[in-house]
Amino acid sequence: MEVANISSTADVAIPKDPLLQIIGQDEAVRIGRMVGSQRRHLLLVGPPGTGKSMLAQAIASTLSKPKQEVLVLHNPEKPERPVIQVRLTSSKKSEKKPQGELLEPTMVPAYISEKLGFRCRRCSRLSSPDASSCYFCGADKYKKVRGPFEDLLIGAGVPEREERVHTTRVRDGREELVIFERRGDRIALLTQKELSKMAEMQQKMQFKVLLPINRPTFVQATGASETELLGDVRHDPYGSHPAIGSLPYTRVVPGAVHEAHEGVLFIDELSSLGKLQRFILTAMQEKNYPISGRNQSSTGSSVRVDGVPADFILVAALNINDMSLILPPLRSRILGNGYELLMNTHMDDTEGNRLKLVQFLAQEIVRDGRIPHADSGAIEQMITYARTKAKEIDDVGGLTLRLRVLSGTIKMAGDIAASNGRPSITGDDVKFAVANSKSVEEQATEKYGSWYKASLADYGMKKEKGGTEVG
Numbered sequence: 001m002e003v004a005n006i007s008s009t010a011d012v013a014i015p016k017d018p019l020l021q022i023i024g025q026d027e028a029v030r031i032g033r034m035v036g037s038q039r040r041h042l043l044l045v046g047p048p049g050t051g052k053s054m055l056a057q058a059i060a061s062t063l064s065k066p067k068q069e070v071l072v073l074h075n076p077e078k079p080e081r082p083v084i085q086v087r088l089t090s091s092k093k094s095e096k097k098p099q100g101e102l103l104e105p106t107m108v109p110a111y112i113s114e115k116l117g118f119r120c121r122r123c124s125r126l127s128s129p130d131a132s133s134c135y136f137c138g139a140d141k142y143k144k145v146r147g148p149f150e151d152l153l154i155g156a157g158v159p160e161r162e163e164r165v166h167t168t169r170v171r172d173g174r175e176e177l178v179i180f181e182r183r184g185d186r187i188a189l190l191t192q193k194e195l196s197k198m199a200e201m202q203q204k205m206q207f208k209v210l211l212p213i214n215r216p217t218f219v220q221a222t223g224a225s226e227t228e229l230l231g232d233v234r235h236d237p238y239g240s241h242p243a244i245g246s247l248p249y250t251r252v253v254p255g256a257v258h259e260a261h262e263g264v265l266f267i268d269e270l271s272s273l274g275k276l277q278r279f280i281l282t283a284m285q286e287k288n289y290p291i292s293g294r295n296q297s298s299t300g301s302s303v304r305v306d307g308v309p310a311d312f313i314l315v316a317a318l319n320i321n322d323m324s325l326i327l328p329p330l331r332s333r334i335l336g337n338g339y340e341l342l343m344n345t346h347m348d349d350t351e352g353n354r355l356k357l358v359q360f361l362a363q364e365i366v367r368d369g370r371i372p373h374a375d376s377g378a379i380e381q382m383i384t385y386a387r388t389k390a391k392e393i394d395d396v397g398g399l400t401l402r403l404r405v406l407s408g409t410i411k412m413a414g415d416i417a418a419s420n421g422r423p424s425i426t427g428d429d430v431k432f433a434v435a436n437s438k439s440v441e442e443q444a445t446e447k448y449g450s451w452y453k454a455s456l457a458d459y460g461m462k463k464e465k466g467g468t469e470v471g
């Protein structure tokens with residue numbers, strides 16, 4: 001296909017692969033594909049509108065869906081230290097709590113019934129565990145017996161009644177953990193199977209899904225705040241009051257570094273992150289990052305969740321002038337496990353590249369959805385405009401790749417065509433759009449002669465004749 005033979009952008013095929021929709025950045029696309037498949041990091045440097053955000057999104061689209069669901073569980077021992085659990089699927093079966101096998105105290109080993117308070121350690125006879133001394137011989141059932149001199153060594157002894165006893169037993173040649181648990185006047189035997197079922201159920205009752213398995217693989221962090229980036233534990237005015245307060249785990253909120261787990265964390269203008277960059281660095285090294293309450297005066301500040309997964313691909317964008325603002329260890333971390341890439345600002349004026357530009361026009365028109373396709377005259381005018389801009393902005397021959405500019409122009413031309421009821425965008429529409437799509441600076445310069453004069457006009461001032469300038 002040659003550009004000269006294309007009568008409308010409607011005839012141009014648009015690649016389904018988002019990476020192939022990026023034109024004029026072949027190196028970036030090649031590296032981007034690798035970054036996705038090998039899970040590396042990427043630093044994108046280049047001027048506005050050259051496709052940095054587009055590339056980051058395209059990389060995310062090449063990733064497979066997240067496989068891990070991340071839960072935050074209530075920690076009954078220490079509610080302000082909720083724990084993290086990672087599941088490979090989101091199972092949602094509701095089961096009955098396993099009861100285990102109920103046994104009479106006579107059916108369990110003697111040391112078990114002793115520990116649970118049924119059997120007297122002195123006379124070995126059975127009585128109710130609620131009675132603290134043996135019904136038969138009067139001995140203190142809950143005193144630790146450690147040897148003949150026990151009274152001398154530990155004084156009066158520490159009464160101790162255990163609710164459950166962990167032990168092991170051998171079944172089919174394999175050792176397994178079992179628990180004997182007191183249930184009124186009987187004893188429940190819980191085997192490994194029942195125990196893991198119970199643990200799972202307990203977690204089911206008191207957990208929150210922190211990162212659902214159906215989450216996007218593209219997360220953009222603006223770096224506007226620390227909490228947005230690193231997560232938070234929300235404040236509860238009632239604290240963890242058992243009746244009216246909420247348990248800490250329910251107030252845990254993930255940050256962008258967590259939401260991007262298994263996906264791409266895109267940071268536009270990395271330099272604007274300032275000091276927060278070092279947290280990104282830590283998360284990248286550890287592949288997890290604790291969540292804690294970040295407001296010191298909040299009830300959330302006493303809460304911390306450790307080991308929250310944060311295994312992301314970092315794609316960071318930056319203006320070339322801001323290179324010095326990247327934290328050196330962060331930059332070396334990216335380089336050590338990824339790539340740095342300078343975006344192209346223009347491409348050679350070849351037939352192949354002009355075709356690419358037409359593909360770009362078709363993409364923009366289809367994506368916009370509100371404007372008609374461009375005819376051959378409009379295509380020609382847009383190519384001319386791409387040449388003009390390359391010369392104007394970058395002072396080079398070729399076609400500009402600062403495509404946001406071109407995207408604005410074709411949309412404006414499309415609006416004109418649409419408002420005039422035309423079935424396609426014509427060359428004249430583009431010419432009109434080019435003539436009118438001037439920046440405020442350009443408009444001001446035309447109107448007042450210079451940007452400086454325009455700014456004076458804004459204050460209702462005039463430049464004093466031959467005198468000092470007032471601003």
Ligand SMILES: Nc1ncnc2c1ncn2[C@@H]1O[C@H](COP(=O)(O)OP(=O)(O)OP(=O)(O)O)[C@@H](O)[C@H]1O
Nearest residue numbers: 021022023047048049050051052053054403404407
């Ligand atoms: N190389 C490209 N190929 C195709 N379209 C592009 C390309 N670069 C930019 N565009 C178009 O321009 C729009 C803006 O590009 P994008 O947001 O990716 O730029 P950016 O480099 O992230 O700019 P900024 O630095 O301002 O964030 C895109 O949505 C897309 O329509």
Ligand SMILES: [Mg+2]
Nearest residue numbers: 052053054268
């Ligand atoms: Mg961008």
